[in-house]
Amino acid sequence: MDVNKVVAEIVKKNGGELSGIYFVACGGSLVDMYVADYFMKAEVLKAGTGLYTANEFVQVVPKRLDEHSVVILCSHGGNTPESVAAGEVAQKRGAITIGLTHNKHAELLKVSDYSFLYEWGDGAKVLNNPMAIILDLTVSLVNATEGYSSYDKFREGMTIIDTVVDNAKKQVQDRIKVFADKYQEETMYYILGSGPSYGHAYGFSICSLMEMQWLDSTSVHSGEFFHGPFEVTDKDTMFILLMSQGRTRPLDERAKVFLDKYAEKVEVVDAKELGLDLIPDEVSEFFNPILFYSVLSEYRSALANNRNHDLDVRRYMGKVEY
Amino acid sequence: MDVNKVVAEIVKKNGGELSGIYFVACGGSLVDMYVADYFMKAEVLKAGTGLYTANEFVQVVPKRLDEHSVVILCSHGGNTPESVAAGEVAQKRGAITIGLTHNKHAELLKVSDYSFLYEWGDGAKVLNNPMAIILDLTVSLVNATEGYSSYDKFREGMTIIDTVVDNAKKQVQDRIKVFADKYQEETMYYILGSGPSYGHAYGFSICSLMEMQWLDSTSVHSGEFFHGPFEVTDKDTMFILLMSQGRTRPLDERAKVFLDKYAEKVEVVDAKELGLDLIPDEVSEFFNPILFYSVLSEYRSALANNRNHDLDVRRYMGKVEY
Numbered sequence: 232m233d234v235n236k237v238v239a240e241i242v243k244k245n246g247g248e249l250s251g252i253y254f255v256a257c258g259g260s261l262v263d264m265y266v267a268d269y270f271m272k273a274e275v276l277k278a279g280t281g282l283y284t285a286n287e288f289v290q291v292v293p294k295r296l297d298e299h300s301v302v303i304l305c306s307h308g309g310n311t312p313e314s315v316a317a318g319e320v321a322q323k324r325g326a327i328t329i330g331l332t333h334n335k336h337a338e339l340l341k342v343s344d345y346s347f348l349y350e351w352g353d354g355a356k357v358l359n360n361p362m363a364i365i366l367d368l369t370v371s372l373v374n375a376t377e378g379y380s381s382y383d384k385f386r387e388g389m390t391i392i393d394t395v396v397d398n399a400k401k402q403v404q405d406r407i408k409v410f411a412d413k414y415q416e417e418t419m420y421y422i423l424g425s426g427p428s429y430g431h432a433y434g435f436s437i438c439s440l441m442e443m444q445w446l447d448s449t450s451v452h453s454g455e456f457f458h459g460p461f462e463v464t465d466k467d468t469m470f471i472l473l474m475s476q477g478r479t480r481p482l483d484e485r486a487k488v489f490l491d492k493y494a495e496k497v498e499v500v501d502a503k504e505l506g507l508d509l510i511p512d513e514v515s516e517f518f519n520p521i522l523f524y525s526v527l528s529e530y531r532s533a534l535a536n537n538r539n540h541d542l543d544v545r546r547y548m549g550k551v552e553y
Numbered sequence: 554m555d556v557n558k559v560v561a562e563i564v565k566k567n568g569g570e571l572s573g574i575y576f577v578a579c580g581g582s583l584v585d586m587y588v589a590d591y592f593m594k595a596e597v598l599k600a601g602t603g604l605y606t607a608n609e610f611v612q613v614v615p616k617r618l619d620e621h622s623v624v625i626l627c628s629h630g631g632n633t634p635e636s637v638a639a640g641e642v643a644q645k646r647g648a649i650t651i652g653l654t655h656n657k658h659a660e661l662l663k664v665s666d667y668s669f670l671y672e673w674g675d676g677a678k679v680l681n682n683p684m685a686i687i688l689d690l691t692v693s694l695v696n697a698t699e700g701y702s703s704y705d706k707f708r709e710g711m712t713i714i715d716t717v718v719d720n721a722k723k724q725v726q727d728r729i730k731v732f733a734d735k736y737q738e739e740t741m742y743y744i745l746g747s748g749p750s751y752g753h754a755y756g757f758s759i760c761s762l763m764e765m766q767w768l769d770s771t772s773v774h775s776g777e778f779f780h781g782p783f784e785v786t787d788k789d790t791m792f793i794l795l796m797s798q799g800r801t802r803p804l805d806e807r808a809k810v811f812l813d814k815y816a817e818k819v820e821v822v823d824a825k826e827l828g829l830d831l832i833p834d835e836v837s838e839f840f841n842p843i844l845f846y847s848v849l850s851e852y853r854s855a856l857a858n859n860r861n862h863d864l865d866v867r868r869y870m871g872k873v874e875y
Binding site for chain 1: 781
């Protein structure tokens with residue numbers, strides 16, 4: 232499907248009324264929705280929102296979910312039982328469901344009023360990945376119902392982001408090797424990030440490190456770091472700091488000043504230095520996680536390579552019942 | 554101040570209109586707000602909500618924040634600069650601020666339209682701790698504006714929770730010693746929880762373990778566990794599983810079945826077994842974190858004692874500039 236067409240149909244069906252947009256998925260797919268929820272929390276005047284791991288949405292359906300609500304669902308394989316159940320629950324309430332998947336035979340499609348079969352893999356443009364599609368759907372729905380003053384800038388950003396990402400991936404090729412050589416023996420990683428990027432601090436922790444490398448890890452919000460977590464800091468604690476472009480950058484900068492002083496194992500991944508400032512200031516923050524996902528994937532490949540631990544190896548998922 | 558009085562005054566001032574309740578704090582104080590935000594997301598028909606680490610709220614003020622919004626702030630010491638700044642920002646927008654602190658000379662009081670000097674320490678009833686006050690304010694504000702069908706049951710729960718907590722603390726005295734003896738050498742803890750209790754899985758991780766014990770840790774939502782994190786599981790991985798009473802219990806039960814099979818170091822803290830089912834079913838879930846905080850404080854004391862690492866020792870907070 233096409234984002235513009237879906238938005239136009241929903242607006243027509245709902246008479247321009249939008250009571251909320253809800254983001255429901257699991258694991259990596261949920262991570263990809265974080266920035267859209269952040270956009271809603273920051274920029275919306277009327278509509279409700281919420282980010283839900285699918286089974287929690289199924290058990291605790293938001294009371295305000297109604298026929299003027301949109302529920303966006305995503306499942307890469309398309310058959311995650313909790314996500315399919317969430318689509319059923321949403322449709323029973325009369326909400327409009329939009330499902331995203333990489334599997335054209337997905338069960339998710341059966342509970343999706345609108346659906347997107349997205350591109351994936353090395354050749355795919357980030358514009359056609361689920362994160363960008365979900366963000367675009369969200370921003371466009373808000374613009375079409377309440378209005379969003381930076382919508383033109385957002386559209387401009389969407390045309391630039393693939394170039395930014397391609398350049399950034401090239402830019403980090405040397406440093407990812409240095410990173411992997413230096414830190415391949417580490418067993419615990421603290422991933423710091425803020426605002427639109429916190430979702431990908433969490434995502435790198437649970438997907439790239441825990442799931443794909445069986446490594447201990449945690450994500451810490453840069454703003455929360457100084458209220459508990461920073462007491463773990465010493466010269467042996469390993470940190471990856473995601474420095475966002477945009478309004479929450481001061482939070483990341485504060486963390487950097489502290490880490491520069493008290494930590495020795497720190498990898499800084501800076502969206503600004505990686506070219507995100509090419510995108511208009513009014514909207515660049517919303518593109519941070521798209522950049523971070525692609526760049527961090529380079530880091531994890533280098534790490535997996537050095538550690539001789541293939542990114543696709545699982546011991547439970549797809550192997551045992553749970 | 555008194556919750557009923559504050560709610561009555563706000564309702565009068567706002568003509569019964571409530572555009573949202575926002576929860577803004579840092580670290581342990583933010584943890585105490587999690588369940589109130591969960592209540593809002595689940596039970597509210599109109600009002601907006603959001604849970605914010607204070608500096609993110611300051612940098613990215615929600616566009617919908619207005620004079621019909623209530624912003625609840627909390628700072629134990631009362632002078633957390635980000636939280637005080639958040640109060641200023643909220644008041645500038647015309648929102649009503651409610652500040653909670655344990656310090657009668659707090660800067661926070663200067664930016665609070667209403668304030669609560671709460672009780673703290675071993676002798677204090679949980680009813681008079683910030684978590685219960687914030688929850689009560691939230692539920693009562695919603696009831697007074699939109700109505701909440703289980704409000705009478707909630708009030709009943711508030712009269713029972715101190716007894717439940719007192720009994721549970723006695724109930725765990727033997728097992729916390731066994732726990733501390735068994736796990737005192739562990740260096741990485743996975744804390745699992747769901748729904749209203751996820752905030753305290755996070756809180757135990759960042760405050761009790763990282764801050765007070767300088768131990769590595771992470772919190773994982775029980776529903777997310779199967780979508781990445783569970784790949785770290787083996788017989789040497791240490792888990793603390795918070796099993797909630799209420800709607801999200803099936804998520805915790807699923808995690809338990811898996812851990813019983815594939816992990817060996819697992820401590821289950823079960824709200825139901827600890828007596829939370831004394832509270833009416835309609836509302837018992839909202840009391841999970843109040844019980845968990847008190848019970849987990851017993852666990853951390855036993856651990857600190859065995860590890861000979863005093864809970865009050867800091868190396869950065871209050872020691873260096875940051």
